[in-house]
Amino acid sequence: MKIAVLGAGAMGCLYGGLLSIGDNEVWLIDIWKEHVNRINEKGLIIEDENGKKIIKNVQATIDTNDIGIVDLILVFVKSTITDKALKPVKNIIGENTLILTLQNGLGNIEKIQSVVGKKNIIAGTTSHGSTLLEPARIYHAGKGTTVIGEIDRENTERIQNLKEIFTKCKIETVITNNVLGVIWDKLLVNVGINAITALTELRNGELLDFKETEELLEIAVEEGINVSKAKKIILINEDPIEHTKKVCRLTTSNKSSMLQDIINKRKTEIEMINGAIVKEGERQGIKTPINLALTNLIKIKERN
Structure with missing residues (x-):
């Protein structure tokens, strides 16, 4: 080929x-x-x-x-x-x-x-x-x-x-x-990990070491789940929040791609991840305040 x-x-x-x-x-x-x-x-x-x-x-x-x-x-x-x-x-x-x-x-x-x-x-x-x-x-x-x-x-x-x-x-x-369900499953993992690690400079597994970052992860993913339901996306994982935490544990020492982008002063994919949840939420009439906050904070870091 x-x-x-x-x-x-x-x-x-x-x-x-x-x-x-x-x-x-x-x-x-x-x-x-x-x-x-x-x-x-x-x-x-x-x-x-x-x-x-x-x-x-x-x-x-x-x-x-x-x-x-x-x-x-x-x-x-x-x-x-x-x-x-x-x-x-x-x-x-x-x-x-x-x-x-x-x-x-x-x-x-x-x-x-x-x-x-x-x-x-x-x-x-x-x-x-x-x-x-x-x-x-x-x-x-x-x-x-x-x-x-x-x-x-x-x-x-x-x-x-x-x-x-x-x-x-x-x-x-x-x-x-169900490739769209698979894409959304991975999206929700990235929604829960990437922006928070990029803002805190924590490795993936370290998100679960602090009550505050674990709570942010849970709410960000929950907002994504609500948007996916409104769009009638059939998710693969029954519990996306727990699945995201499992990925954190399996990749405990990894620096997320968004954290690497911030460290190397590169433009991130925030608009396609947390920003996408915000945009799709607006279309569906669903509020996504945590994803909006994470998106805006990453944009500020990109400008700096």
Whole structure:
């Protein structure tokens, strides 16, 4: 399969590197010139608790004119720029090119749909964790399951084929007939963890060490649950609050992606996470004061 990864950050490099171990032709697309050049010159280094491996049969580029039409595009850019990042790479999108978003937050499907047809889009979530250490070097911090599905809930041949390709490359993958429920499940976890850790500079597990942060987590997720019910989203987890706390325990020493963004003075995805709960709540006539407060406080930190 010919695969392009749009956004060669920590997660893009992880998936691109793993998929290139098989018989796939993989292209990493990014605007960071030093990163791209080092991958092409020395290979991509993936480290984990067992050591490191150097992936040399992956190609990186800034210019997509040399790639040609691909079978699959994995979108791993920041949710805030999904549509802006897709428009310049329309030259590699053919009639049957699949575009898979495994990004955080809400709105990515709609942003992709503004550039290509809905029939080309599939969606999902990932439980993997990865950190970019330096150009062409990442650390695979946590392994998990990749969940993918058709937006219209069908179980198609193309989604089955994609699962087989991912599985052959040692990416544990399952298919869901409720991909929107899966996306909302992960959204609620991010709603409960990301902004609070970014504001307090606590690691995930430390949120449960303080009554105040645990209470904020509970209320933020509860507001999200209320909005999801109004939208008639069928959630996967029966108790999203407890599930979020479980994720905190399982990733106890992790710095959330939003905390990393704040530390590195990067723009966060707050509008697609807590901000999305606020916007959807307004549409449904549901008040979400804690998520509004968290959203506004993160915006202030971004300005500073």
